[in-house]
Amino acid sequence: MGQLILRKADFFTSAGQAVAVADRYPQNVFAEHTHEFCELVLVWRGNGLHVLNDRPYRITRGDLFYIRAEDKHSYASVNDLVLQNIIYCPDRLKLNVDWDAHIPGLKGNDRRAHWRLSSSGMTQARQVISQLEHESIHHDAQANDMAELLFAQLVVLLKRHRYTTDNLSATSREPLLDKLITALAGSLDKPFVLETFCEQEQCSERPLRQQFRSQTGMTISQYLRQLRICHAQYLLQHTEILIGDIAMQCGFEDSNYFSVVFNREIGMTPGQWRHRSRDGTAVNINMMNN
Incomplete structure (x- = not known):
């Protein structure tokens, strides 16, 4: 076709x-x-x-x-x-x-x-x-x-x-939601603690969580997890970086846990994804809204 x-x-x-x-x-x-x-x-x-x-x-x-x-x-x-x-x-x-x-x-x-x-x-x-x-x-x-x-x-x-997607300084005068989404994009390879973010911005967690879900249709943790999985998919397909190192670069300290999460979201292991994306059989990228 x-x-x-x-x-x-x-x-x-x-x-x-x-x-x-x-x-x-x-x-x-x-x-x-x-x-x-x-x-x-x-x-x-x-x-x-x-x-x-x-x-x-x-x-x-x-x-x-x-x-x-x-x-x-x-x-x-x-x-x-x-x-x-x-x-x-x-x-x-x-x-x-x-x-x-x-x-x-x-x-x-x-x-x-x-x-x-x-x-x-x-x-x-x-x-x-x-x-x-x-x-x-x-x-x-x-x-x-x-x-x-x-x-x-x-x-x-x-x-x-x-x-740019992770330029937090560009959002200094913008609403909290802009700051939060940008902070999440800048946290692909490191932990993100909402409590710390709210302390820095002097805001309450619960209203921010509600606003985020209302505007995006996801929880904060779902969004960050899926950002990381998208980044992992790209690295698996376009680089030769070892899967364990990709896990670290995508915020997963444990490569086994990374494989479990990746498999749950995409429907195949990171190794299977790398192989199928390169031979052209993984044309339909699947990600669940978990």
Whole structure:
């Protein structure tokens, strides 16, 4: 079976339209595919497994991806996952904007595809995307120009408010939930103690746990565990690091316990995963919402 390719004609209202908005309320499981266009992916709530170019990411509120047309990606193990895709055709953009400076990987520059977007950035982005969606369904002579202007505003706004996934200093003025998610991403290879985090931030554990679950659909421990398993999957597939060392790099001091957790989440041992992912038989990455 050939690769699924999403076609321009199915998503854009005309051959001249450069930008459109594709809502996913919710985003369901979606098979691996590429596109005839590029897209920005912003996650508003819930969680899911996003596999981009064979690398798994456990995604939730605030995750931001820059997807090129040739990138292959899919969604699995979704749980109330709400996101928006802002789709665009670089060859149709007419404004004299240095798009390459604001969109990572567009022309082979900084290829970092995965970022976090601050809560303040999310609030502002929602407003721009709402306007962009309104213009993208209009058919008057100025609609495409207005949509492109709003898209330019959006990509600059995202550049201002995005940060690397484990950059805790970038969240110093952001709400607790941003700080917590970023702290978890920075704790892949070391213990994370919520009590210590709450002492540092001078907050109460219980409301934070409730807020986290409400926004992400997971407990804090589930999210951290699945971040670590995703990182382990990547290391198993793309490096020659010994399984015991991978366990340590993913926050598991006991390699036997790592194997038990990995097997429970993925349905196979780390060794089986390494073998099957490399010979192409582990195409459907499975992660349970335990």
